[in-house]
Amino acid sequence: MNIKLSTAAMEEDWAVTALAALAQSSRLRVFRAIVGASPDGVQPGQLALALEVPANTLSFHLKELHHAGLVSVRREGRFLHYRADMAVMQSLVGFLTAHCCGGLPCTDMPSVTCEVSNC
Numbered sequence: 014m015n016i017k018l019s020t021a022a023m024e025e026d027w028a029v030t031a032l033a034a035l036a037q038s039s040r041l042r043v044f045r046a047i048v049g050a051s052p053d054g055v056q057p058g059q060l061a062l063a064l065e066v067p068a069n070t071l072s073f074h075l076k077e078l079h080h081a082g083l084v085s086v087r088r089e090g091r092f093l094h095y096r097a098d099m100a101v102m103q104s105l106v107g108f109l110t111a112h113c114c115g116g117l118p119c120t121d122m123p124s125v126t127c128e129v130s131n132c
Contacts, residue, residue: 016099024108024127025083027108028105028109030080030081030082030087031063031081031082031083031101031105032049032105034077034078034080034081034083034129035080035081035083037074039070040074040077042064043060043066043071043074043075043078043124044078044083044084046060046063046064047060047078047084047095047096047101048097048102050095050096053084053094053099054085054087054094054096054098055077055093055094055095055096056092056093057071057072057093059094060075060095060105066074071076075095078095079095082098082101083097083101083102084096084097084098085098085099100112
């Protein structure tokens with residue numbers, strides 16, 4: 014088996030997992046709220062209140078986003094803090110646009126950047 018094909022298939026599988034995690038309206042709202050949160054992350058209780066989502070539903074969505082690698086979770090005592098993994102998001106956008114413009118550099122392609130140093 015060609016290693017390049019195997020790597021491409023793995024990238025496709027990863028992209029499908031990430032896109033599937035975002036392909037649900039409530040989960041997309043959760044992810045966007047996490048992206049807009051502080052670089053230190055946001056606690057599930059804060060998200061549940063802000064988005065008016067029941068805690069058990071939110072927990073399911075956070076688990077799916079974490080499984081897809083789109084968010085990371087950090088424990089601080091008994092509190093969890095969820096944070097968007099912008100490097101993963103950039104990789105996903107890069108995967109989706111890798112073959113745009115006929116292989117020429119795209120001048121109109123927006124980039125995902127974060128001004129916060131630890132973003």
